[in-house]
Amino acid sequence: MDVRVRYAPSPTGYLHIGNARTALFNYLFARRHGGSFIVRIEDTDVARNVDTGVEDQLSLLRWLGIDWDESIDKEGGVGPYRQLDRLEWYRHYAEALIESGMAYRCYCTDEELEAIKREQEASGADRFHYPRRCLDKPEQDAPYAIRFKVPDATRYAFDDLIKDTVTFQSEDIGDWVIMKRNGIPTYNFACAIDDALMKISHVLRGEDHITNTPRQLMVLDALGFKRPIYGHMPLIVDKDGRKLSKRSGSVLQYISQFKERGFLPEALFNFIALLGWSPDAKAEVFTPGALVERFDENRLSGSPATFDAGKLHYLNHQHIQRLELDEAVALCRPFLESEGITEDKDPAWVRELVSLLQERLDYGAEIVDLYHAFFKGPFTLETEAREFLAATDGAATLLGDLKGRLQALDTFDADAIKQAIKQAGKATGMKGKQLFMPVRIAISGRMKGPDLPRMISLLGRETVLQRVSKTLDTLE
């Protein structure tokens, strides 16, 4: 069987982590099995469509490293790939269903429907089913929707790739609308028709679609189409176990937000692949290519996947460590520039800064925080640092000696600075922690930080001398 899978976004918003996950798994599945990955645009909700929705989502997909074989920009013989361009198909099949008695025109107005629903609610019914009021109505010259006539006492069961056998009873589903009054199909109808016409072999989607499946099966069966194999992936939930939504606290959930904060596409790809799936391995850090090789649909999980920001940071950190210095600089520079940090600095300085901080970076934007923490913030001695200095005999002498040496240096680079520190140590009899810690404190005010000589060089002679003087003042 030819593997053909699809990702079917609706251009009603931005690329959400949940949609990205659906796209990613379909992509992995297709690539793993040498099949085709299709992106179909489901734009049948005319009122909610956003102008830039399609292009925004597609470009973010590309950014993530997900490409496709067929879509609106790549004809594959079963197009068009935008549902509004396929209306004739839906109308054709809807008419066919009416003719065969499996669907009927419904002339009820919104007000009438609303009244029916209220009535049913008042009567305490569990199910709100359309009462087939228009089933035998003669054709009239009035706007109408088309409803699918749900078969009586029919069992709709399917072997889900992830959930095993899932069963629904037709009694639980009322006659639903397949074509809206505006002549546009509803989601479940268009989706079923397109999956069939586009020869989709497997449908991998979120579990929130599981109750849509019986409706789609009805359409497929009624029209004599072959059913694809379905696989419903667990929902992505927040820390509280709820489906990720706008209300899920401070969790970032749109792909663009991760991109803007300096997360790497390959790290996000890695992270998303772990949402509801686990590799048969003792590691979790993988490149997209390695994930394609390792992907195995049998290892898809059936229980909810918790969005764990800590894990995302860890994975992104790991991927950043694997970056070449030039790549890390490219990742960080925009954030430094937008903060004005690079204004009076040359490229070599920026390169050295990134080189020094790369190993502690979780995401690109963090370079700014680290810069401020170690280089910029107002110079004050932390309590612990002040106490350490006060308790170190000869600290003042050492700093005074070092200050002179730093002033005299021809070139203010890390090597020369390191030599100066060592010489100062020799001259004053200080070494090891007794030597480096007072220097670190005098220069940064803190007990911890990046490699000292390199940091001093980056800080620049003027700032360093000022800080040493200020520290010396507090020692008197």
Place this chain on the structure above:
RNA sequence: GGCCCGUUGGAGAAGCGGUUUAACUCACUAGCCUUUCACGCUAGCAUGCGCGGGUUCGAAUCCCGCACGGGUCACCA
């Protein structure tokens, strides 16, 4: 409320009836490394698999009931 799905440590998660004394990863803790921090390495971290029954020589793994959590019930997708 009806229907559907799920429930393994602080978190993700492996496990598919018997070499499981419950992998692996994150977080956390301790130690090592290092001038400090970070990185890296090592070790520790569920007497227990929502609860109660049952099937079986044997169950986290199969069955039933209950509880809890979630999803879904649109002329939205």
